[in-house]
Amino acid sequence: MSGGKDQLRKVLALCKYHGIFQQANQLTSSIVTGCYDYGPLGSDIKRNIENEWWQSVVTAKEYMFGVECASLHGTRPGSIHQVKVAPLQSDNSEPNTPHENSFVQSSFSNSLCRHYPQTLQLVNKKLPFGIANVGRCYQTVDSTDSSKIIYRMPEFTEMSVNFFTPPKESSQWLYSWQKERLQWWRKFSGTPSLFSVSVQEDAKAADIMFQFPWGVEVIERIANRGSKILEDIYKDTKKNIQGKFKKRFVTPNIIEIVAGLDAGVFAYLVEAVQQKQIKDSNGKTISRKILRLHRRLAPIKVAVVPSKPDREIKELAEYLSKEFCQAGIKVFHIGETPISLDKEFFRFDEMGIPFIVVIDKETLKTGVTEIRNRDTTLKQQVHITGVKDIIQKHLNAY
Incomplete structure (x- = not known):
């Protein structure tokens, strides 16, 4: 554990010195805590990881489509995971009337499903296919626990996929996505063994884990959510939800993939910061720090x-x-x-x-x-x- 704390101190010291990320509102008094801003290097690292994820999950696959879901929704509480937000102040300094049904999302899973009927028509009702989104989400966190830095923040970026597959092939696709996603995280890692997979007992979900200095944490989750969400959409909208598989029409199961981009950034930073003993041009051995990020992720x-x-x-x-x-x-x-x-x-x-x-x-x-x-x-x-x-x-x- 002491080694983990030492590594965490090295990472935070290097990130602070080069402005990779810093606590938001640190120069002003604010009631908001636990939020972090990315500096020039940090924003490029984050953007590079996001671009690589999008390339792997969407661009490189013929059956995947990207959408953009709004973070703010006016929908009844309980229909999706939500956090209520305060009304914005107008330009004329008059207070706006609170909107009781304005909420920000803590996950895009249900919002992705609402794009399903239109995308089903786009692919001529042929299964399987998937929808992907990258966007800002919000959650309630323990403001007294600052040890996990950007791994867990009130405001974070979620990379998510809903993959719609025939029920008979859902287990096969779940395993396929699980294997592919683990390989993807390890591909950019200098120490691939820090990434592992944990499969739940019912085999309907799997977590991609990373060994952080404070312990093992989930950075991505792949799960079979069944067809209930689509059935609820049909009840609300009466839109067709059945897709074509071979010669039959079936209601698909949803393979949900959810990853925290900020958690991924910190995972790669944790393993990339290294202390090396090298010789300078005069032949003298010195100790130096190195941010050994994968070339594709380097800012x-x-x-x-x-x-x-x-x-x-x-x-x-x-x-x-x-x-x-x-x-x-x-x-x-x-x-x-x-x-x-x-x-x-x-x-x-x-x-x-x-x-x-x-x-x-x-x-x-x-x-x-x-x-x-x-x-x-x-x-x-x-x-x-x-x-x-x-x-x-x-x-x-x-």
């Missing part, structure tokens, strides 16, 4: 550094940086020559930047530059015309 992919205060070197570094930007590769361009390259390398390692390109006098003479790898600290000599393609090749590989 900045490459840094371009001019080694000398030379006009031509700076111009070449600027040109290469623009080339990365045009290729859609997030780049960190240092306009001024750093006092110490080693210190700059270590700073970039803490920021999670996988590759550093150094432009020096030799580059002007021969066109050869160096690409430094964050994880190995090894340097590869490459002609400047091939730098972008090599970095792109590394980023495209999982």
Whole structure:
């Protein structure tokens, strides 16, 4: 447990120093506690994880469709999981009349189901298919427990899927999704064994778990919710809910997949922060921190550094940086020559930047530059015309 606390302190110290996330409203007095803002690096990490999830769950599958569900709903209490919100103040400073039926959602599960009848028509009533959504949800949390940081917040981002499958194939699809989702989390992990799966006794639900410093927690849940929600929709709307499977029409079961994006961000940060013993350019062994995020999740992919205060070197570094930007590769361009390259390398390692390109006098003479790898600290000599393609090749590989 002490080792877990030490790791948590390292993670929080690095995140605070580089502004990856910070407590919201910390500069002003507020009754809201437990909420966190993401800084420039943190927001990119979060967005990268979300994009990878969307690519895996929606874009890469022909039977999956994305929707956007509103967080605010005017629906009767009890119909979905809800939290009541206060009325907003109008521009004319006159208090608005409270809307007794205004609620914010703590989960999008039921809202996704309300897109089912229209999507059923879209696919010509053919099963199976699924609907996905990423959105902000709200929940009540214990404000006195601050140990779990962004794992559990009053305001959080939920990534959710409702997959509609014929009842006879629901068990098969449940296992298939369970296996796929565990592989997805492990794919971006430097320590895949920290992710595990826990199947409930009735085999109708499974949890993807992660070993946080304080213990094992759920970061994603896959469950067979049956057909009751769809049957309730039919009672309310009289819209057809039966889909075609082979030569029959059946009411599908719902495989529900719900993941907390913020919990996923913190899980990857926890395992990525490492302490390494390395040798600097003078051969001296030093201890350094490194944010060893997967290349696909790293907030900045490459840094371009001019080694000398030379006009031509700076111009070449600027040109290469623009080339990365045009290729859609997030780049960190240092306009001024750093006092110490080693210190700059270590700073970039803490920021999670996988590759550093150094432009020096030799580059002007021969066109050869160096690409430094964050994880190995090894340097590869490459002609400047091939730098972008090599970095792109590394980023495209999982």
